[in-house]
Amino acid sequence: xxxxxxxxxxxxxxxxxxxxxxxxxxxxxxxxxxxxxxxxxxxxxxxxxxxxxxxxxxxxxxxxxxxxxxxxxxxxxxxxxxxxxxxxxxxxxxxxxxxxxxxxxxxxxxxxxxxxxxxxxxxxxxxxxxxxxxxxxxxxxxxxxxxxxxxxxxxxxxxxxxxxxxxxxxxxxxxxxxxxxxxxxxxxxxxxxxxxxxxxxxxxxxxxxxxxxxxxxxxxxxxxxxxxxxxxxxxxxxxxxxxxxxxxxxxxxxxxxxxxxxxxxxxxxxxxxxxxxxxxxxxxxxxxxxxxxxxxxxxxxxxxxxxxxxxxx
Numbered sequence: 001x002x003x004x005x006x007x008x009x010x011x012x013x014x015x016x017x018x019x020x021x022x023x024x025x026x027x028x029x030x031x032x033x034x035x036x037x038x039x040x041x042x043x044x045x046x047x048x049x050x051x052x053x054x055x056x057x058x059x060x061x062x063x064x065x066x067x068x069x070x071x072x073x074x075x076x077x078x079x080x081x082x083x084x085x086x087x088x089x090x091x092x093x094x095x096x097x098x099x100x101x102x103x104x105x106x107x108x109x110x111x112x113x114x115x116x117x118x119x120x121x122x123x124x125x126x127x128x129x130x131x132x133x134x135x136x137x138x139x140x141x142x143x144x145x146x147x148x149x150x151x152x153x154x155x156x157x158x159x160x161x162x163x164x165x166x167x168x169x170x171x172x173x174x175x176x177x178x179x180x181x182x183x184x185x186x187x188x189x190x191x192x193x194x195x196x197x198x199x200x201x202x203x204x205x206x207x208x209x210x211x212x213x214x215x216x217x218x219x220x221x222x223x224x225x226x227x228x229x230x231x232x233x234x235x236x237x238x239x240x241x242x243x244x245x246x247x248x249x250x251x252x253x254x255x256x257x258x259x260x261x262x263x264x265x266x267x268x269x270x271x272x273x274x275x276x277x278x279x280x281x282x283x284x285x286x287x288x289x290x291x292x293x294x295x296x297x298x299x300x301x302x303x304x305x306x307x308x309x310x311x312x313x
Contacts, residue, residue, distance in 0.1 A: 029175060033222050033229050040228070041078040042296070044289040047071060047086075052280040053244065058273045065091060076296035080104060083296055100298045111302050122306035165221060168288050172221035172230045179216045213246075214238035231286045240281040 049069040055062040071086030080103040088095045098113040108125045159177030166172070217235040222228070 029173075029222055030220070033227055036227050037229060040290045042074070042076045042289075042291060042293040043287055044293050045073045045075060046286045046288075047073055047283070048285070049283045050280065051240070051278070054277045054279065056273065056275045056277055067091075071097075074293045074296055076293065079295060081296040081298060100296075100302055102298055111298065111306050117302075120302050120306040122303075159218075159220075162219065164224075167221060167223070167230045167286060170223055170225055170230070172223045174219050174221050176217070176219040179218050213242040226290070228290055229287055231284070233284045234282065236281040236283060237278055241278040244276040244278050 047070065049067075051065075051067040053065045053067075055065065066089065068089040069086055071084055073082060073084035075082045081101065083100045084098070086097045086099070088097055095114055096116065098117055100111045102109045106126060110123045110125075111120045112123070113120045158179075159175050162174040162176035164171055164173050216239040219233045220229060221231040223230040
């Protein structure tokens, strides 16, 4: 089970890179929303993520694997900081996770606590130029730069108005379509994406590894009064299936972390019929409280607690 969870963690890391850094919207409306979003200094996001998977060997199931995450993330775009509280349900059980993050040009620092703030763990991730920091770049789905807007044109033809919905008491128009990772790959420099993936997962993926990733249906809601993005939903089931198998083969074939599953020739996996089947995977978010969250400052007590724990270790 430990190896399976490692593979799921890898798959999740990969899917976050694509799902939260791509350009996914109806071009004209999204371009206007992006211009408005660039002027927002801070906001709040309610986030949910759900994955249901099954590991199969010779067609026999090793058991259903479910992963669920839901919570709220406060984002201070102006200062590159944020805080959140998330409920995580995994094969290990349920956990409440507190977090702070701080992002500079080249480093993302995250502080997490699983005991309601009694102790904190610091993690530092180097950010190469041009790469994002996944979950903590949730505003990048709306803060589109010139290059991203250019990429948007390659997928905007599939998007169309799909009715209206009420989000937090205000009417929003929904635009739905399908993002083809393969289409985006044709017009995108994949090297920064690969560097981020490989740096965060500890494996070496190539562009060829990404060819089997499927499409991703997307819906984006734009508030009719403010013109700001008020929510989005990603159906990542097909996309995740391709990513999961990439992760499975890369992890087992390279022996990441020294686990017992590592070091297995991918050809052996095929002979045993080892597969990771994704039956359902989706992510949703509601964005609100624009410029109402205020500045987010990492408490000194959190920094000191994590530093002390690091020295003790």
